[in-house]
Amino acid sequence: MKLRTISLFVATVLLSTATFAQKKNKQKTIPSKDVLVTELLSKMTLEEKIGQLNLPSAGEFTTGQATNSDIGGKIEKGLVGGLFNIKSVARIRDVQKVAVEKSRLKIPLIFGMDVIHGYETTFPIPLGLSCSWDMNHIKTSAQIAAKEASADGINWTFSPMVDISRDPRWGRASEGSGEDAYLGSQISKAMVHGYQGNSLMDNNTIMACVKHFALYGAPEAGRDYNTVDMSHIRMYNEYFPPYKAAVDAGVGSVMASFNEIDGVPATGNKWLMTDVLRNQWKFNGFVVTDYTGINEMIEHGMGDLQAVSALAMNAGIDMDMVGEGFLTTLKKSVEEGKVPMAQLDAAVRRILEAKYDLGLFHDPYKYCDVKRAKTEIFTKENRQIAQNIAAESFVLLKNSKSVLPLQANQKVALVGPLAIAQKHMPGTWSVATNFDTPITLRTALEAKLGQANVNYAMGCNFDYDPAFVEKAGFFGKPLPSDSRAKEVLWAEALEAAKKSDVIVFAIGEGAELSGESSSRTNLQIPQAQKDLLKELKKANKPIVLVLFNGRPLAITEENELADAILDVWFPGTEAGPAITDVLYGTVNPSGKLSMTFPRNVGQVPIFYNHKNTGRPLSLEKTQKGEFEKFRSNYLDVPNTPLFPFGYGLSYTSFDYSNFKVSSNTLSKGGKITVSVDVKNTGNFDGKEVVQLYIRDLVGSVTRPVKELKGFQKVAIKKGETKNISFELTEEDLKFYNSNLDFVAEAGEFEVFVGTNSDTQMKLKFELVK
Ligand code: BGC
Numbered sequence: 001m002k003l004r005t006i007s008l009f010v011a012t013v014l015l016s017t018a019t020f021a022q023k024k025n026k027q028k029t030i031p032s033k034d035v036l037v038t039e040l041l042s043k044m045t046l047e048e049k050i051g052q053l054n055l056p057s058a059g060e061f062t063t064g065q066a067t068n069s070d071i072g073g074k075i076e077k078g079l080v081g082g083l084f085n086i087k088s089v090a091r092i093r094d095v096q097k098v099a100v101e102k103s104r105l106k107i108p109l110i111f112g113m114d115v116i117h118g119y120e121t122t123f124p125i126p127l128g129l130s131c132s133w134d135m136n137h138i139k140t141s142a143q144i145a146a147k148e149a150s151a152d153g154i155n156w157t158f159s160p161m162v163d164i165s166r167d168p169r170w171g172r173a174s175e176g177s178g179e180d181a182y183l184g185s186q187i188s189k190a191m192v193h194g195y196q197g198n199s200l201m202d203n204n205t206i207m208a209c210v211k212h213f214a215l216y217g218a219p220e221a222g223r224d225y226n227t228v229d230m231s232h233i234r235m236y237n238e239y240f241p242p243y244k245a246a247v248d249a250g251v252g253s254v255m256a257s258f259n260e261i262d263g264v265p266a267t268g269n270k271w272l273m274t275d276v277l278r279n280q281w282k283f284n285g286f287v288v289t290d291y292t293g294i295n296e297m298i299e300h301g302m303g304d305l306q307a308v309s310a311l312a313m314n315a316g317i318d319m320d321m322v323g324e325g326f327l328t329t330l331k332k333s334v335e336e337g338k339v340p341m342a343q344l345d346a347a348v349r350r351i352l353e354a355k356y357d358l359g360l361f362h363d364p365y366k367y368c369d370v371k372r373a374k375t376e377i378f379t380k381e382n383r384q385i386a387q388n389i390a391a392e393s394f395v396l397l398k399n400s401k402s403v404l405p406l407q408a409n410q411k412v413a414l415v416g417p418l419a420i421a422q423k424h425m426p427g428t429w430s431v432a433t434n435f436d437t438p439i440t441l442r443t444a445l446e447a448k449l450g451q452a453n454v455n456y457a458m459g460c461n462f463d464y465d466p467a468f469v470e471k472a473g474f475f476g477k478p479l480p481s482d483s484r485a486k487e488v489l490w491a492e493a494l495e496a497a498k499k500s501d502v503i504v505f506a507i508g509e510g511a512e513l514s515g516e517s518s519s520r521t522n523l524q525i526p527q528a529q530k531d532l533l534k535e536l537k538k539a540n541k542p543i544v545l546v547l548f549n550g551r552p553l554a555i556t557e558e559n560e561l562a563d564a565i566l567d568v569w570f571p572g573t574e575a576g577p578a579i580t581d582v583l584y585g586t587v588n589p590s591g592k593l594s595m596t597f598p599r600n601v602g603q604v605p606i607f608y609n610h611k612n613t614g615r616p617l618s619l620e621k622t623q624k625g626e627f628e629k630f631r632s633n634y635l636d637v638p639n640t641p642l643f644p645f646g647y648g649l650s651y652t653s654f655d656y657s658n659f660k661v662s663s664n665t666l667s668k669g670g671k672i673t674v675s676v677d678v679k680n681t682g683n684f685d686g687k688e689v690v691q692l693y694i695r696d697l698v699g700s701v702t703r704p705v706k707e708l709k710g711f712q713k714v715a716i717k718k719g720e721t722k723n724i725s726f727e728l729t730e731e732d733l734k735f736y737n738s739n740l741d742f743v744a745e746a747g748e749f750e751v752f753v754g755t756n757s758d759t760q761m762k763l764k765f766e767l768v769k
Pocket of ligand 1: 158
């Protein structure tokens, strides 16, 4: 079909949504993707081609300095390929109308947004979600996010963020799935499937964008945007797998990271974007920069705007987010022979193909059904699911003398500013959330127990340092405050405690203490809250901490002082009811940490799958926390973390026994079965995440002391025993060697099962080839 016919077709479908709606049941036939895109490319001017690579922000929310002017005019001239940060179906429809009615070639725009952990129905922050270890829940959260976002005009999300991080100083650890490549890969896959569904042609799925490619989670000293310097063997084995998992799951787009890799910023790194991503991993979607990522290469010291834009294009970047380096310099670079026309055409083709895959050439208003927006967003059903999922993400860190679950007849002293900090409940990157909707812990608790049974006192301000408090409440989320002297606030809290049977202290970070540009060198609870906790001890009542946090915190002291600690991260819009469900045992906690909690910040980076060194401390001394001279340990703190990866308690207890491997040898092409009985020995039905780790005892390169290779989240009734089995094949034993070949080496392996990464329950088998 000739382009004129295509345009005619496009024009016909654009007459009006109503006309289209009437016709919608009829199957529209348009040319195949290849034919349509090739025809369009042949008609496009160089300016129009470059325009497709331009992604401005609508400017409602900004993360950088740049602003885009006259977006409407540019869209009319065909100088915009997509737009992001615009909310509401009616507005998106208006903008789309400009593109498909006023621009020469009537090419529809794609509309992106940071739909990171839900849309208006907001789920726990990703780090919290990852602690559910429940791939169905995680996929469901992405599905609901896609349904709501697509009902509001969005067809592209900048998620999942899969950057492995072993450094809780880095605030963006909150946006990822923690420290482990295996768990991270499973989550990456689940998210992509959740967003993209079976087909992007459906109107309730959206295109995912895996980010930030690559290694953004390993900045020096945990400072955001800082330099990353890492061996290739570590990249391939420990950091790349979740990105690759997204590519293997069919992710439609990839976002470049801000950091450098091997001395070249990711945005201009041809090895990364072309050799690894396209040639090795066979990715065939498009790559977008991060926000002004091209322009930032000037500060990195890579040249002027024309030079860095050409560098990005030649490296394999397709779309320029916000910075307009492509828009303003690529034409010149093509004319001067600095960017081959074929490279540019390939980028334009990928963008057009993505639009085709989303069904936008079939119907540019496909995501602009106003009725859907009214009925499918923030529904009762979605919120109930969000509440259930949030409860599954909480991690019970401590529960001495079974203080939890609470009894409904106990009077509760509820303290802490976070118990009433409504706008903080969704946590970082909640751009679509309506901040009047989250339910606080106080509201939910009073609804459950009746106001008379909840004695609320703020007890302290968020912190003593007003500048720090302001940072915690960035983006218009001021924290509740009280100007009275701290002693007066303490006295009030103690009074509330005296009248009550138990103290529940909502303690921790504010929503904006984690997320982008929120790195911390101090991982402690803010001092004002720490001091209140010490005061509260005077009441001699059990103390339950409900911990809000966007990263692992150093809570060694709080762990001594409190009787129970429930880590709830930032739970989303349904925070209060989800927390109440767990505090009262309607839901038995089953979350497990996806990131290690250090004893203090000096242990960072600390992670379970480290190497052994030539001078390891013995297991016995490690467990006792004893120091030994000339061994790899610290003078002042044990090597062990406060809480290891995979850790999390339940109101019940689980016993592991009858641990077996089906054979002591695993041959090429064969498999062995690893099985264990898990018995619920306590008084509650519960869920356990049964974890399997391996250790490769001898290798051509050094291997980690443990690596997660399987897990199952299983519901086990009280008194019940379940036999859990895992299969291991040679594939599970593979790693990248010095040549970066993915191989399994013959020899002895240990296999561990248990309730967290500290497990010492192990057996041996041998891989024979
Ligand atoms: C962040 C990305 C985000 C983008 C668009 C950047 O500052 O690094 O994660 O997707 O802004 O909002």
